[in-house]
Amino acid sequence: MKSKDKNINHQENAWWFILAQGEIVLQPQGSFVPYGCLDDLTFSAQLVADKIKIGDYQSSPCYLVELPEKLDVGLGEYSQLRSLLGTVDDALFDMAGRAFQISLFYKTHQFCGQCGQKMQAINWETAMKCYHCQHRTYPRVSPCIIVGIRKEKQILLALHQRHKKDNRPVYTTLAGFTEAGETLETCVEREVYEESGIKIKNIQYVTSQPWPFPHSLMMGFTAEYRDGNISIDPKELCSAAWYDIDDLPVLPNPGTLARKLIDKLIDQCS
Template sequence: MELTEQAHWFVLAGDHLIWLDDAGRIPHCTRQALPSSWQALAFEAFDLWDDAPCYLHDLGEGESLFVGASPAPGQWSPLRQLMVAGDEEGFRLGGRAWQLATFRRSHKFCGECGAPMTPKRGEWAQGCHQGHMAYPRISPCIIVAVRRGSQLLLGAHRRHYQADDPMFTVLAGFVEAGENLEQCVAREVFEESGIRVGNIRYVGSQPWPFPHSLMMGFIAEYQGGEIRLQEEELVAADFFELDALPRIPPHGTIARRLIELCREPL
């Protein structure tokens, strides 16, 4: 890495915090232009952005976050801030950086023999002296918009619920061992809402770094049933008219993409 090389610098810390410059973006500069306290950090290349390399360094959790916490104009911001600001590529790459950092944090010791693990040269993997290898974990999830004529099934999830201004979104869940994606869609919708669905159609996917998911999006049609909440997951759920929706997820999320697709004429 040359000191004069233009690059994108992903400095991470704490719980999904990322350093943004005073314009609210990932710093894009030479290593020499970084704060002096960061120039000696062990950055690692992990991707390209407009043909410029992307480097990351994870300051870790706890006290290390406060070492040089304000080294230059800018601020520590939640990773989601990039998504809210509409910086889709910054969010995607920041999410990739965070998934790699999460992998390193959670694989310090071998799951087979308990020995310390170290990075493998030339690829994103961790290995121990016994030769056991681990690679970044990816958790497959489904996310599905359920249509009933001119209506859309939306739920308010308990983990993000705000009573004064609830956000409603499409349903989602993790794929279980031994099931395919379509089976997962039908199961998750029924478990969370009591609704049966059919005509399940794949739309697209989005990496989701909270902590290491791959969201696979679907649209499905209502087949039957009455809403019966899985209260451990949902505070509320209902069918909403597509031209009169409550507060929904922001642009840049696959949830919003699915909702907007359902708004298009059949």
């Protein structure tokens, strides 16, 4: 994969992931992400001189375009990445997330972390290299776990500190980052115990989801209650409780891995 693509084909249909100041240009209809060739789009070719190919979606190339400010490109409005959750299919959301992560990578790896010299983009893969000490870096990916826990026909849900100020608090599953030298299963057990004080059993892997806030890879699990009483870590949670599947609080939006795990537990309880 080339880091930057200077060649501009005005007749090539492509998906355009246009970012500026932490937001993305989205159209109000269709697939939301602008699609088409440059001759059909009211989009200056000069602005895409340093476009970066980040992959393919539905057999068309996907390009990241990073703008220095929120310029009016005539293709839609600037929006938060989270607005795409549940409104587009998983593959398109993941590609948008990839655009944000690659953008962040290039902005935060301008200088070598080993010797401090200026880094340069490699032209055949997504990487930065220091030609002074030969140190090479790639986009950061932070592995973390997220787990839905069932106790008979109840589900453990928590109100996290980051949702405390929301006008509509969202109750969700437990999650945490994997530590060095730790297996995913050990991480699941540790995070659940640290945050809620309970012990679990029958840990089962379900699926994964890239989570570009800013660069996580979430591995989703389900588990069953083993023993212990809920005792929350107040640094992480505001509250946690067992909820009957017929009387659940406000849940995460569709499209999130947390919601998929909760829905799976509901099916198991039914």
